Amino acid sequence: MDIKKRIEQLSTELLRHQHLYYVKAEPEISDLEYDRLFDELVELEKKYPQLAWPNSPTKRVGSDLDNTFPEKEHTLPVLSLDKQYTIEELEKWVSKTINNAGQALSFVVEEKIDGASIVLYYKNGSLESALTRGNGVVGNDVIENVRTIKQVPLVTGETSNFAVRSEIFIKKSDFGTYNQTFENKYANPRNLAAGSLRNIKSSVVAKVPLNIFSYEGFFETAFTNDHILILSRLKELGFRINRNMGFFSASKNMVATVQGKLPEIAAGHIGDLSDYVRERLGERNRLDYEIDGLVIKVNELDVRDGLGYTAHHPRWALAFKFDAPTAQTRLLDVQVQVGRNGRVTPVGILEPVKIAGSTVARATLHNQEYIDMLELGSGDTVSISKRGDIIPAVEKVIEKDPDHPSIFKFPETCPFCLSSLVKDGAHHFCKNRECPERIKRSISYFAAKDQMDIDTLGWKTIAFLFDKGYIKGIPDLYTFDYNELLNEEGFKEKKIANIKKSVENSKKKPFRKVLTSLGFDGLGTSAVSDLIKNGFYSMDRIIEAASRRDVEIFSNIEGFGEIMGQLVIRHFTDPENLALIEELRKIGLSFEERVEKPQEAEALTFKDQVWVITGSFEHFNPRSKAAEEIEKRGGKVVGSVSTRTTHVLVGASPGSKLDKAKKLDIPIIDETEFLKMLG
Numbered sequence: 001m002d003i004k005k006r007i008e009q010l011s012t013e014l015l016r017h018q019h020l021y022y023v024k025a026e027p028e029i030s031d032l033e034y035d036r037l038f039d040e041l042v043e044l045e046k047k048y049p050q051l052a053w054p055n056s057p058t059k060r061v062g063s064d065l066d067n068t069f070p071e072k073e074h075t076l077p078v079l080s081l082d083k084q085y086t087i088e089e090l091e092k093w094v095s096k097t098i099n100n101a102g103q104a105l106s107f108v109v110e111e112k113i114d115g116a117s118i119v120l121y122y123k124n125g126s127l128e129s130a131l132t133r134g135n136g137v138v139g140n141d142v143i144e145n146v147r148t149i150k151q152v153p154l155v156t157g158e159t160s161n162f163a164v165r166s167e168i169f170i171k172k173s174d175f176g177t178y179n180q181t182f183e184n185k186y187a188n189p190r191n192l193a194a195g196s197l198r199n200i201k202s203s204v205v206a207k208v209p210l211n212i213f214s215y216e217g218f219f220e221t222a223f224t225n226d227h228i229l230i231l232s233r234l235k236e237l238g239f240r241i242n243r244n245m246g247f248f249s250a251s252k253n254m255v256a257t258v259q260g261k262l263p264e265i266a267a268g269h270i271g272d273l274s275d276y277v278r279e280r281l282g283e284r285n286r287l288d289y290e291i292d293g294l295v296i297k298v299n300e301l302d303v304r305d306g307l308g309y310t311a312h313h314p315r316w317a318l319a320f321k322f323d324a325p326t327a328q329t330r331l332l333d334v335q336v337q338v339g340r341n342g343r344v345t346p347v348g349i350l351e352p353v354k355i356a357g358s359t360v361a362r363a364t365l366h367n368q369e370y371i372d373m374l375e376l377g378s379g380d381t382v383s384i385s386k387r388g389d390i391i392p393a394v395e396k397v398i399e400k401d402p403d404h405p406s407i408f409k410f411p412e413t414c415p416f417c418l419s420s421l422v423k424d425g426a427h428h429f430c431k432n433r434e435c436p437e438r439i440k441r442s443i444s445y446f447a448a449k450d451q452m453d454i455d456t457l458g459w460k461t462i463a464f465l466f467d468k469g470y471i472k473g474i475p476d477l478y479t480f481d482y483n484e485l486l487n488e489e490g491f492k493e494k495k496i497a498n499i500k501k502s503v504e505n506s507k508k509k510p511f512r513k514v515l516t517s518l519g520f521d522g523l524g525t526s527a528v529s530d531l532i533k534n535g536f537y538s539m540d541r542i543i544e545a546a547s548r549r550d551v552e553i554f555s556n557i558e559g560f561g562e563i564m565g566q567l568v569i570r571h572f573t574d575p576e577n578l579a580l581i582e583e584l585r586k587i588g589l590s591f592e593e594r595v596e597k598p599q600e601a602e603a604l605t606f607k608d609q610v611w612v613i614t615g616s617f618e619h620f621n622p623r624s625k626a627a628e629e630i631e632k633r634g635g636k637v638v639g640s641v642s643t644r645t646t647h648v649l650v651g652a653s654p655g656s657k658l659d660k661a662k663k664l665d666i667p668i669i670d671e672t673e674f675l676k677m678l679g
């Protein structure tokens, strides 16, 4: 037989058997048989080195020659992801993303493997280079070492050039053994995986049982608009796809397609996404490899293009991290704060410590039950964590104070007014409405940025004015003569003028801000907005309705319910509250929100039309705005192009929908034309 032919035959066969053995775990031939073929190929390659394949299966054993790792440029963006630490934040992100996209979406949930990132580049079906992440633009080519990873396809049946993002890792159970062969120089499995990839002798790397999962593919010739179908294609080409993956979609068809193509992964309705995330969270410790979270990605590639990137992250993917950043420090003291509604909150005063880039000196301790659960006292060494932007929390006690072990107990009385604290549910309350601290807090809340936004009156100034007896309540902010402060240190004419100006400006705040600024329990921004939307657009309407003491008037508002209904009635029938409201009315605050007359209905010029939107737009950002315009005029907007589509609205960098529209000969409308159609 022709030598070249035989080498080709052996190489192809052996690569196939390597894949069967190492990826599918379904060997077709015995080890003996395999070794016989392998040895034959080694012999032939030795005799005819010019005929050996660069990606020969014999490369799996590596070489004793010293490797170099030349720097090469990535041809695809290797970005890091935005992070969140709670399922609530994750859910918010999902609905925000759907909103911004202006269409139903599917999401893919993957494990975030704690390994070494690698991008595999294939040319004419053959592995051409394997670049480390590097700085995201330039990485090191470690192809000789990557070839030794048996799960990496060296030659594939794909003719279009493509690249595959993957993570290389070592199993937890293999870490101990193999770390020994490196004289235990690696701190954890990830370091060992990353270190192995940069070992200068590939023959050494070949002995380390490295694993790989591939999770993102970029094909020069696009064939689908679905990320999940790219994964399915990668699997067909021999790549190892993590089976611990979920696909969630509003489209039953799409779910069925995925169940057919990738039966090993979880596929379900979009509403099941959070449950799946919780389930994976629970499974984490049972895995034989380390993960530090999950990655949630938009499936539709044209939507990804449309959503684009911030300066640092793609807007279409999010890392859900299991562990919030933590730090160790000492609890110096516990201070008791009393809020405007009387709730007592213990705050931990910490020895300042750096965490996730910022210095932290205080932490929330929630309530007495939380402190008891932690068995926490002053002087203890504690671990604190920071999730999202919330103030850090004390997670646990690392070591009790050896000199003065104690557990913090709430005082029996309010430290500010000395009235007895009352326990209600999990929290303690100061029920004294004359409590100076409560009044100061409610004035400060009234003036805060999110409410009346009197920015010259911060907490310190308000506390000073109150303690000195200049102001006694909210209305005094408007009636007090600030010129009296000229004698006080730190108050010059300029400062006083500024205070007067910002107090005066606050009178122009709309009714909804006034209502929120009262600080009534339960009446935050969104509840107030619901009230106004449901016909309670003036103070008088609310007071009048509350005076009827019919809970249903308010509880029927969507999102309110019985308890909120009762709260609203209680707030707006309370004599002290009503007196405050009257004083504010005299001052001239806005007590009514003019509800605009509903817009004249647009003529239904788009009636019976079915639109698909792709790409991004100058005037319609997010592009849901374009969808609104279409729907206002009686048209329908759908996610994908079909024979039923009547128009395709195309913006900058459109996705594959444009190609499909062209194929189906559907009218293509650009932004300029669309604006004309809207009139």
Ligand SMILES: [Zn+2]
Pocket: 338, 414, 415, 416, 417, 418, 419, 430, 431, 432, 435, 436, 437, 438
């Ligand atoms: Zn008090």
